[in-house]
Amino acid sequence: xxxxxxxxxxxxxxxxxxxxxxxxxxxxxxxxxxxxxxxxxxxxxxxxxxxxxxxxxxxxxxxxxxxxxxxxxxxxxxxxxxxxxxxxxxxxxxxxxxxxxxxxxxxxxxxxxxxxx
Numbered sequence: 001x002x003x004x005x006x007x008x009x010x011x012x013x014x015x016x017x018x019x020x021x022x023x024x025x026x027x028x029x030x031x032x033x034x035x036x037x038x039x040x041x042x043x044x045x046x047x048x049x050x051x052x053x054x055x056x057x058x059x060x061x062x063x064x065x066x067x068x069x070x071x072x073x074x075x076x077x078x079x080x081x082x083x084x085x086x087x088x089x090x091x092x093x094x095x096x097x098x099x100x101x102x103x104x105x106x107x108x109x110x111x112x113x114x115x116x117x
Contacts, residue, residue, distance in 0.1 A: 040092055047097035053107040058099070063114055069095035071102050072112035082106070082113035 013021070034042070061070045082105055086098035095102070095115035102115045 036091070043088070043092045044094075044097055047100065050100035052100050052103045056103045056106050058103075061114070063116055067095075067117045069099070069102070069115040069117075070112065071099070071106045071115060073106055073110055077106075077112040078110040080109070080111040082109070082111060084113050084115040086115060086117075 055074050056071055057074050058072075059070045061068050082102075084095075084098065084102045084105065086093040086095060086101075088094070088097070095117050098115055102113050106113050
């Protein structure tokens with residue numbers, strides 16, 4: 001069985017995905033809050049499971065003194081540049097965890113992007 005958006009009919013998730021999510025939410029909560037490193041690891045694992053579109057390539061670079069990830073279309077970029085500032089309050093996120101979002105922007109616009117750390 002598939003679950004659909006009641007307003008547009010878009011596919012939301014399969015029954016297996018819904019059951020897995022339900023099981024996850026029913027697990028007991030930890031008695032102590034997670035450490036910052038545990039939060040970072042969990043967020044990185046979650047974002048690593050997201051699908052990065054094809055047709056883009058990445059390379060490590062710097063912008064001024066800051067490390068950055070350069071994301072560009074494999075077929076060459078059109079005019080313009082995206083400067084992507086990832087979320088996470090510069091505590092949890094990184095250019096790597098934001099790659100799905102940045103790569104989708106690049107794939108859809110055809111311009112290159114820098115995701116600043």
